[in-house]
Amino acid sequence: MWLWFSKLGSPKWFYELSGRWLPWLIAAMTIFITVGVIWGLLYLPPDYQQGYTSRILIVHVAVAGTSLAFFPLMAVAGVITMVWRMKLADMVAKMAAPIGAWFSFLTLATGSIWGSISWGTWWEWTDARLVTMLFQLFLLLGVISLRSALEDQDKAAKACALLSIVGLINVVVIKYSVEWWNVLHQVASPVSLSADSPNGPQFWIAIAIMIVAMYLFLSVSLILATRNEILQRERRSQWVQDLVRQS
Amino acid sequence: MKPHRRKKLGIIIFITVGLSLAIGLTVFALRQNINMFYTPTQVADGEVLVGEHFRIGGMVKQGSLEEDQQSLKVKFITTDFVSDVPVQYEGILPDLFREGQGLVAEGVIDSTGIFQASRVLAKHDENYMSQEVKAALDAAGSSTEDHTAVVRESLTRNLPEN
Numbered sequence: 001m002w003l004w005f006s007k008l009g010s011p012k013w014f015y016e017l018s019g020r021w022l023p024w025l026i027a028a029m030t031i032f033i034t035v036g037v038i039w040g041l042l043y044l045p046p047d048y049q050q051g052y053t054s055r056i057l058i059v060h061v062a063v064a065g066t067s068l069a070f071f072p073l074m075a076v077a078g079v080i081t082m083v084w085r086m087k088l089a090d091m092v093a094k095m096a097a098p099i100g101a102w103f104s105f106l107t108l109a110t111g112s113i114w115g116s117i118s119w120g121t122w123w124e125w126t127d128a129r130l131v132t133m134l135f136q137l138f139l140l141l142g143v144i145s146l147r148s149a150l151e152d153q154d155k156a157a158k159a160c161a162l163l164s165i166v167g168l169i170n171v172v173v174i175k176y177s178v179e180w181w182n183v184l185h186q187v188a189s190p191v192s193l194s195a196d197s198p199n200g201p202q203f204w205i206a207i208a209i210m211i212v213a214m215y216l217f218l219s220v221s222l223i224l225a226t227r228n229e230i231l232q233r234e235r236r237s238q239w240v241q242d243l244v245r246q247s
Numbered sequence: 248m249k250p251h252r253r254k255k256l257g258i259i260i261f262i263t264v265g266l267s268l269a270i271g272l273t274v275f276a277l278r279q280n281i282n283m284f285y286t287p288t289q290v291a292d293g294e295v296l297v298g299e300h301f302r303i304g305g306m307v308k309q310g311s312l313e314e315d316q317q318s319l320k321v322k323f324i325t326t327d328f329v330s331d332v333p334v335q336y337e338g339i340l341p342d343l344f345r346e347g348q349g350l351v352a353e354g355v356i357d358s359t360g361i362f363q364a365s366r367v368l369a370k371h372d373e374n375y376m377s378q379e380v381k382a383a384l385d386a387a388g389s390s391t392e393d394h395t396a397v398v399r400e401s402l403t404r405n406l407p408e409n
Contacts, residue, residue, distance in 0.1 A: 045377035049343055054375060083255045119368045120341025126283045126302070165263050169270050180274070182282040182304055184351055189373040196383050198374035 009086035011230040012239050018223045032213035040206045053117045060110040062210035067107050070100030071167035078161025090157045095225035097143045104137040128177040129185035139167045284351050291330035304351045336364040343369035
């Protein structure tokens with residue numbers, strides 16, 4: 001167990017393993033995104049009230065769900081960095097922040113477009129769900145700028161880990177904001193197994209495919225970014241120089 | 248686990264628990280302030296003053312919508328199935344505004360007890376279905392009832408228990 005753990009922390013080992021996995025992940029991602037987008041945006045039956053506007057939600061729900069994964073990931077990576085001094089965890093945490101910021105931005109953008117049509121407003125400062133999501137975007141931008149502002153990598157990792165814990169708590173608030181308070185945003189839809197009731201399989205299977213697609217996209221982008229960071233930080237090590245010489 | 252690691256992990260857990268507590272208490276204290284709107288029952292109970300600018304949230308009562316043919320003026324009743332509040336509004340209504348749907352309106356209560364809205368937003372519930380499913384449910388006669396129950400649930404969820 002501990003041997004496996006310390007092996008996982010070795011950037012070289014991760015670089016080799018991820019290199020073998022990447023083609024498969026990229027293939028799966030391409031399939032899921034293609035199927036999800038074509039089905040969700042072209043064939044999904046429109047909602048009886050919203051009409052075709054409801055198709056925006058296929059993208060919105062998938063992107064929003066994925067955007068909530070970043071702070072838990074960064075918080076866990078931050079704790080591993082601080083307690084076990086694993087370099088790889090810090091690289092993952094560093095590279096996750098900008099991807100998470102884009103996911104949060106897309107969540108707010110798609111939500112705003114949908115809201116402007118259905119609710120009659122782009123933005124409501126009084127809606128706790130909307131504001132906590134914006135707070136997540138700002139926190140991620142904060143993590144990114146903290147990283148580039150602090151020269152000492154150890155200090156930067158510590159500060160970012162602390163901010164990630166705040167972000168982690170905020171994720172819980174985002175999740176339950178629609179239940180704790182009266183807000184404009186609707187609560188999470190219950191999944192229904194029967195085809196002739198609201199929220200039937202025709203909707204949630206399409207959304208599930210998009211959610212898997214977005215998680216695959218997150219994994220692929222994060223792995224690619226982390227591989228770059230590994231080469232950057234380990235550029236003086238023997239194996240990276242061998243790698244460069246080979247290519 | 249080595250002692251220095253255990254110590255560090257302890258510090259992190261302490262920080263996490265402390266932050267959660269602080270944020271949790273803040274959120275709890277702001278419980279009522281963060282609510283986006285008052286329900287008609289809260290308005291009827293006198294929680295809002297005449298002339299005070301606030302938001303009201305409820306459902307557009309079935310059969311209560313009156314549209315003026317000459318202008319953009321509309322009148323309707325908003326309800327949470329306990330109390331009703333009449334609303335007047337002049338302007339463009341959002342796509343999803345219709346009878347039996349949730350709404351949030353912003354404005355003031357005038358001296359006659361009518362809510363003069365300056366802005367009306369439609370609230371969507373968590374149910375999505377295709378036209379076919381809706382038609383099938385309507386044919387079975389269960390849809391409107393279920394729907395009302397869902398809206399009632401979502402409106403009364405955050406009411407303080409009396």
